[in-house]
Amino acid sequence: MILLVRMLLVLAFSSFMVTGHASAQERGPLVLAAVSMQEALTDAANRWAALNHPRPVLSFAASSALARQVEAGAKADLFVSADEEWMDYLQGKALLRAGTRARLTENRLVLVAPGTSALKLRITPGFALGRALGSGRLALADPATVPAGRYAKAALERLGVWRDIAGRIVPAENVRAALALVERGVVPLGVVYATDARASGKVRVIGMFPASSHPPITYPVALLKTSSHREAEAFRRFLISREGRTILARRGFGAR
Missing domain, CATH: 3.40.190.10 (Periplasmic binding protein-like II)
Incomplete structure (x- = not known):
């Protein structure tokens, strides 16, 4: 009986270690973002990870290129554009999650x-x-x-x-x-x-x-309609929160 209990405890501990390791290695939401946001969003992703969340995966390119990728079926969770036009483009094709589009920040x-x-x-x-x-x-x-x-x-x-x-x-x-x-x-x-x-x-x-x-340089963010990551919406809300915008402001973003 004692031996059986010890075996069960070992199995339970092993299962916990595997599960914990898998959780630690879980991929965060995939964010497609304008290349000008590289340093700022890296800071935000690092802060999110420091708050015990899976670190978001960031992919940077021109907003136009990223929007075309989404249109072509690229699997991602969030889109951050350097203008309203490319976000309008995806919204017009019903590729955004309703009610999640928000203005994130500004530039000069x-x-x-x-x-x-x-x-x-x-x-x-x-x-x-x-x-x-x-x-x-x-x-x-x-x-x-x-x-x-x-x-x-x-x-x-x-x-x-x-x-x-x-x-x-x-x-x-x-x-x-x-x-x-x-x-x-x-x-x-x-x-x-x-x-x-x-x-x-x-x-x-x-x-x-x-x-x-020139037209106002605004950066909208939205959840993509095909997103299924459990943390995607939470990270979007973090970005538009006071803390998130403060992180972006340290890199020079925001109204001036």
Whole structure:
């Protein structure tokens, strides 16, 4: 009898260890997010994991590319877009969970140069952007599809300089790719989000575009309709909570 009890205790303990290990290794919800959110969402995911939750799995790319992946049937739980248009796109195709779309945070647009550049330029209507480029070109995210590029084009059009430099654009696949071109000195100037410049350390901000020169840069978040992860909605609520937004603000996100 004593031997039987000992065997049962060993089996119970082994079962607990296996179950506990499986729980510790459980994958968190899969989050598809605009690449400009990389550092901020990594911080948020780390904090969520520190609160004894499975750490969310983060996948970053241009909002346009991620929305197309969702449309094509990619299995994910949350989508964070760098603009409202791509979230509208998925909502129009009934791919979002009803009632879960919310505005997460905001950003600003800046003109950057390599860190060693001594260029000075005020961003005002009709400013001499073409002259500042010299024989070089301007890097920005592809304005045909990528939110950062759309915002940049809108700002340059509103300021009356787009027509002068439209043929001198280097359209990158996403805003971080545009940033990299400036970091490496491939181009003398680029247009990126303020948070990208802050995260880099290899570029110098020449100036910030007036908020009135482009549509508001807002980041919506929503649960995807096909999500089945038990923690997906809880993590979404964490992101839009005061603590979640504070984490994002430490990386420069939010109204300024």
